[in-house]
Amino acid sequence: MITRREFFQAAMATTAIYGASGFGNWSRLAAQQMLTQDQLLQFDDFGNVTLIHITDIHAQLKPIWFREPEINLGVGAAKGQVPHVTGTEFQQMFGIAPGSADAYALTYTDFESLARTYGKMGGMDRVATVVKSIRAARPEALLLDGGDTWHGSMTSLLTKGQDMVNVMNALGTEAMTSHWEWTFGTERVQEIVEGLPFPFLGANIFDAEWDEPAFEPYKIFERGGVRIAVIGQAFPYMPIANPRWMFPEFSFGIREENMQKLVDEVRAEGADLVVCLSHNGFDVDKKMAGRVKGIDVILTGHTHDAVPEPVLVGDTILIASGSNGKFVSRVDLDVRDGRMMGFRHKLIPIFSDVITPDAEMAALIDAEREPFKAQLEEKIGTTESLLYRRGNFNGTWDDLICDAIRSERDAQIAMSPGVRWGTTLLPGDAITREDIHNVTSMTYGKCYRTEMTGEMLKTILEDVADNIFNTDPYYQQGGDMVRVGGLAYAIDVSKPIGERISAMALVDTGEAIDAAKSYTVAGWASVNEGTEGPQIWDVIESHIKKIGTVRLEPNTSVTVTGI
Amino acid sequence: MKLSRRDALWVGFGGLAAAMLPGSAALAKTVEELTTAFAGSASIGEGGLTLTAPEIAENGNTVPIEVNAPGAVAIMLMAAGNPEPAVATFTFGPAAGAQRAATRIRLASTQDVIALAKMADGSVIKAQTTVKVTIGGCGG
Numbered sequence: 001m002i003t004r005r006e007f008f009q010a011a012m013a014t015t016a017i018y019g020a021s022g023f024g025n026w027s028r029l030a031a032q033q034m035l036t037q038d039q040l041l042q043f044d045d046f047g048n049v050t051l052i053h054i055t056d057i058h059a060q061l062k063p064i065w066f067r068e069p070e071i072n073l074g075v076g077a078a079k080g081q082v083p084h085v086t087g088t089e090f091q092q093m094f095g096i097a098p099g100s101a102d103a104y105a106l107t108y109t110d111f112e113s114l115a116r117t118y119g120k121m122g123g124m125d126r127v128a129t130v131v132k133s134i135r136a137a138r139p140e141a142l143l144l145d146g147g148d149t150w151h152g153s154m155t156s157l158l159t160k161g162q163d164m165v166n167v168m169n170a171l172g173t174e175a176m177t178s179h180w181e182w183t184f185g186t187e188r189v190q191e192i193v194e195g196l197p198f199p200f201l202g203a204n205i206f207d208a209e210w211d212e213p214a215f216e217p218y219k220i221f222e223r224g225g226v227r228i229a230v231i232g233q234a235f236p237y238m239p240i241a242n243p244r245w246m247f248p249e250f251s252f253g254i255r256e257e258n259m260q261k262l263v264d265e266v267r268a269e270g271a272d273l274v275v276c277l278s279h280n281g282f283d284v285d286k287k288m289a290g291r292v293k294g295i296d297v298i299l300t301g302h303t304h305d306a307v308p309e310p311v312l313v314g315d316t317i318l319i320a321s322g323s324n325g326k327f328v329s330r331v332d333l334d335v336r337d338g339r340m341m342g343f344r345h346k347l348i349p350i351f352s353d354v355i356t357p358d359a360e361m362a363a364l365i366d367a368e369r370e371p372f373k374a375q376l377e378e379k380i381g382t383t384e385s386l387l388y389r390r391g392n393f394n395g396t397w398d399d400l401i402c403d404a405i406r407s408e409r410d411a412q413i414a415m416s417p418g419v420r421w422g423t424t425l426l427p428g429d430a431i432t433r434e435d436i437h438n439v440t441s442m443t444y445g446k447c448y449r450t451e452m453t454g455e456m457l458k459t460i461l462e463d464v465a466d467n468i469f470n471t472d473p474y475y476q477q478g479g480d481m482v483r484v485g486g487l488a489y490a491i492d493v494s495k496p497i498g499e500r501i502s503a504m505a506l507v508d509t510g511e512a513i514d515a516a517k518s519y520t521v522a523g524w525a526s527v528n529e530g531t532e533g534p535q536i537w538d539v540i541e542s543h544i545k546k547i548g549t550v551r552l553e554p555n556t557s558v559t560v561t562g563i
Numbered sequence: 564m565k566l567s568r569r570d571a572l573w574v575g576f577g578g579l580a581a582a583m584l585p586g587s588a589a590l591a592k593t594v595e596e597l598t599t600a601f602a603g604s605a606s607i608g609e610g611g612l613t614l615t616a617p618e619i620a621e622n623g624n625t626v627p628i629e630v631n632a633p634g635a636v637a638i639m640l641m642a643a644g645n646p647e648p649a650v651a652t653f654t655f656g657p658a659a660g661a662q663r664a665a666t667r668i669r670l671a672s673t674q675d676v677i678a679l680a681k682m683a684d685g686s687v688i689k690a691q692t693t694v695k696v697t698i699g700g701c702g703g
Contacts, residue, residue, distance in 0.1 A: 211627055211665075239621040240699045251627075253617045463698045474618040475695055497673075527699050 035101055035118075035354045041133050046344035047334030048224045049273060050138040052131060055146025055301035056323035058180075058421040059156035059164050061365045063120035063352035064438070065424035066324045067388040068306065070108045073493055073563060074283070076471030083282050083305035083320065094308050105326065105349040106306055112386055112426055118351060122325030124167050125357035125365055126350045130328050131171055132358060138332075140223040144230060145173045146301030146321070147279045150192075151180035152421050154437035155372055160184050163368040165192055170364055174198050175219055178205075179235035179242075179279050179302060183443045186247045201232020201277060203262055208251040217262055220271055226335045229266035231295075233259065233278040235302060237477045241467075243444050245529040254284065254474055256292060263294040272338045275299065281478035282307075282320055289313035296340040297331065303478050304390065304420045308347045317343060324423060326350055376434040381544035383431055385552040389422035389439060392468065393558045394483045397422055397439050400550055401536070402485025404543030405522045409449045409533075412506060413457070414485035415523035418464065420478075431544055433537075440537045442525060447533040449522040454513040457521070458501055461489060466497040487513070487557065494562030507557050591647040594677065601639045601652070601679055602687040612638070612680040614690035623670045623696040631663035632680035632688065638664065639681075644674025672696050 074084025085093055087109045096102040104114035105121065134141050149168060150161030161184055168176070175198050181189055193200045203217035218231040235241070238252040263274055276295050278285050281302040289298055290313050298318045306322030310331075321329040327347050334342040369376065389395040394402075398416045405414035422439035425431065452460075460482065467477040481491075490503040504513035513519070524536040544550065592600070598607075612632040620626045630638045630653070640650040653664040662680075670676075673695045680688050 208621075237619060240619055240697060244621065244699075251621055253619075253621070257615060460698060466695075467697065472618075475693075477619070 035351060037129075037355050040348055040351065040354060041130065043134075043137070043330060043332070043346055044344070045137055046332035047342060049226050049228060049333040049335050050134065050141035051275065051297065051299065051319075051329075051331040051333070052134055052141050052143045053146065053299040053319055053321045053329040053331065054127065054143075054325070054327075055279075055299070055321050056148040056304055056421070057124070057145075057164070057325050058148055058152025058323065059150060059161075059441075060122055060153060060324045060423065060438070061124050061155070061163065061167060061368065063123035063126070063350075064324055064326075065115055065120055065426060066122070066326055067108050067111045067386070067390060067424045068106060069391040071392045071560070073392055073469070073560075075469045075493060078283050078286075078473065082307055082311055083303065096308075101349070101351065102308070105351075106308065111388075111424075115424075115426055119353035121352055122350050123352045123357065124171070124325060125359075125362040126352055126355040127325055127328055128171055128358035128361035129355050130348055130350065134330055135172075141330075142221055142223060142228060142230070143172055143174050144275070144277050144299055145176035146277055146299055147176055147178045147234065148180050148301065148323075148421070149176065151183060152438065152441055154376055154434050154441055155369055157437065157441045157443070158372055159368070160188050161192060165196070166368060167361070167364060169197060170361060174221070175201050175230050175232065175277060177201050177232035177234050177277050177279050177301075179238065180442075182238055182247045182250075183242055184246075185443070186249055189247070199232070201230065202234040203231050203258060204236060204252055204255045205234050206251045206253075206255075208249055211251065214250055218266055220266065220269065226272045227270055228273045228275060229269075229271035230275045230277050231259070231262050231266065233276055233280055235279040235478075236284070241477050241479065241527075243527040243529065246443070254280065254288070256288060259288065260292045260294075263292060267294055273297070273333065273335045273340055278302075281473075281476065282318070283473035283476055284478070285318055286311070286313055287473040289316040289318060297333070297343075299329070306347060310343065310345050315340075317345075319345065321347065323421070376432065378433050379430045380433055380436065380541050381431045381548055381550060383425050383429055383550040384427050385550055386427055387425040387429075387431075387550070389424075390420055390480075392418075392480050393560065394555050395422075396552050396555075398483035399485065399552050399555050400544075401439070401540055402483060404540045405447060405524070405536075406485050407546075408539045408543050409447060409522035411449055411486070411520045411522035412508075413452075413487045413519055413521045415460075415521060416483040416485070417523075417525040418468075418480035418482050419525075420480060431550065433541065436537050436540050436544075440524070440540065444526065444531065445524055445536045446526070446531045447522060447524045447536045447539045448526055448531050449520065449533060451518045452521045453516060453518050454504065455515040457487070457513060457519065458504060458515065461491075461501045461504075462497055465491060465493070465500045469493045469500065470497070481558075484557070488559075489557070490559040490561065492562035493560065500562075503559065592649060594641055594643050594648050597639065597641055597649055598679065601637075601681065605681075605685055605687045607679070608686060608688045609690070610688065611682075612678060612688045612690040614676065614678045614692055616676050616692050616694050618693075619695045619697055620670060623672075625667045626670050626694060627665065627667050628676060629663065629665040630678045630680070630690075631661075632678075632682075633662055634682055635662040635680040636683055637681045638662070639679045640666070640668070641677045641679075642668060642670055642674060643677055645669070645671050670694055670696050
């Protein structure tokens with residue numbers, strides 16, 4: 001009999017037999033531009049367990065453009081490793097033909113022209129079609145949501161997440177974990193959770209006062225005679241990266257020793273398969289997989305990586321399913337004698353023009369949007385530039401936002417948070433109010449204006465940089481670098497905290513930033529309670545209305561070294 | 564493993580004594596001085612002492628720290644980057660059911676938290692971890 005360890009080695013060497021990713025097959029077809037729904041959904045059933053993973057939808061109910069990152073640097077052991085590989089290198093790593101549908105879905109290269117060829121991606125009505133199709137083949141498939149679901153759109157903000165709750169309930173979600181959900185505040189989260197027909201898992205959510213577990217840590221599902229333990233891991237840095245005052249009752253953290261304890265506990269309860277539904281972020285999960293023993297599958301979220309093949313760490317497989325409803329992962333597993341014996345996986349890209357919308361879900365989405373339709377669809381302006389955010393440093397959306405902040409708030413320097421959500425617009429697209437919300441929507445969006453010394457600015461840049469480029473993944477919070485307007489700087493990502501940032505200067509005059517001097521700074525998404533100012537989306541709307549058409553010059557204010 | 568309320572009470576009844584060590588910065592002893600005073604001439608080993616702390620503090624003013632060293636007679640906790648590095652020394656009498664303690668400490672900035680445990684045979688073991696204290700915001 002093949003041992004578990006031997007199996008994995010065999011799987012690595014000959015993926016066609018024991019472990020397989022469905023990616024290679026359809027990519028060739030896609031390259032010939034013969035995409036069909038049947039090809040996208042084609043999957044040879046395998047084993048006795050099916051997991052369906054979707055994560056980081058960020059409340060995107062409708063198909064969207066989403067450009068994957070151009071710059072996504074890994075440091076330390078992660079340097080050059082998935083997911084820190086982009087563009088043509090990514091294509092070569094996974095055998096993806098340039099110009100193919102996969103190249104469009106998974107990389108930034110030629111984004112604009114490929115977007116026009118292959119169309120928008122995502123849409124929860126298309127996702128519903130995919131989920132129903134998988135369930136038709138595997139009625140006992142388990143649908144798991146990795147969180148960042150209730151936040152990210154104008155409708156989710158206006159309904160306090162209710163539109164997404166209704167949609168995810170209709171989709172038949174069976175467990176979820178959380179991150180931005182918490183920015184609706186404790187009371188709203190508890191109100192929603194009480195009504196959920198599935199568990200809101202968070203093994204690492206503890207009562208802040210007594211340091212005792214506050215939410216269900218796991219649930220054991222019985223499917224096809226297999227006992228599947230799903231342990232939920234919420235975003236560990238919730239009170240640090242987002243406003244703590246919105247959920248003061250709770251403490252989070254990685255709590256690795258607690259995860260090990262729970263894995264041992266569910267194994268002792270007879271779990272045949274242990275799945276971690278995680279919002280740790282890819283590098284944190286990769287480190288955790290190497291240190292916590294006994295997890296078979298980590299369904300990883302938070303850092304928005306779409307990885308077409310499972311990443312193996314010891315006996316654990318990591319599945320990264322992208323963001324914004326662009327992808328759904330199907331993972332078939334052969335579980336026997338309390339062991340995972342093999343897997344077959346496919347990262348299913350949701351091409352909205354290829355996959356037929358599910359009629360029921362489409363009707364539900366339209367009903368959710370109906371009360372706000374006029375507000376959502378009002379055209380504010382037009383863009384002649386490609387507008388995107390994702391990437392370690394300023395995206396063009398951020399440049400536009402920083403321009404708006406500096407102009408509307410009369411500040412020398414603008415700061416905009418390096419969040420990884422935010423959809424894309426193509427040159428020629430109208431900018432609607434909904435589009436502005438897709439890159440700004442949040443419960444703490446007020447645009448403050450203040451004064452900061454040069455020393456303070458340096459401290460902020462160093463602090464945020466260390467949250468991304470600390471070589472120990474457990475110290476990484478999973479966002480991107482804070483975006484700046486009016487400020488130039490150089491960053492050496494290979495250095496430790498305090499030594500990464502240099503050459504800070506005002507862009508307009510070239511004047512070097514003086515540590516002792518004060519500058520006017522405006523920004524948004526402050527984690528401090530009582531922040532004052534207009535909402536950021538109103539600031540941007542006002543700016544775009546004044547300029548009419550957005551035309552951005554290439555931004556050369558950040559110099560990156562140490563790569 | 565976290566100390567629950569019940570555990571904490573139980574440990575308390577078992578004979579736990581903790582000496583919190585406030586003091587002015589001018590008189591603060593360094594980590595080296597504190598280590599020498601605690602360990603004496605014993606060489607310092609590793610293993611057998613578990614120090615549990617968050618990787619990144621959610622609130623630098625109150626950071627939960629737990630130490631656990633089965634068989635220890637005393638555990639000393641230090642915050643290397645604080646003006647006063649000495650945090651507390653927990654001593655365990657023979658009636659103590661467990662040699663562990665949990666407390667909350669204030670950390671001025673990102674720094675190493677160090678624990679030393681003195682065992683019944685006089686040997687000393689050490690555990691150390693970095694706790695980051697950050698400005699926050701900008702999480703993805």
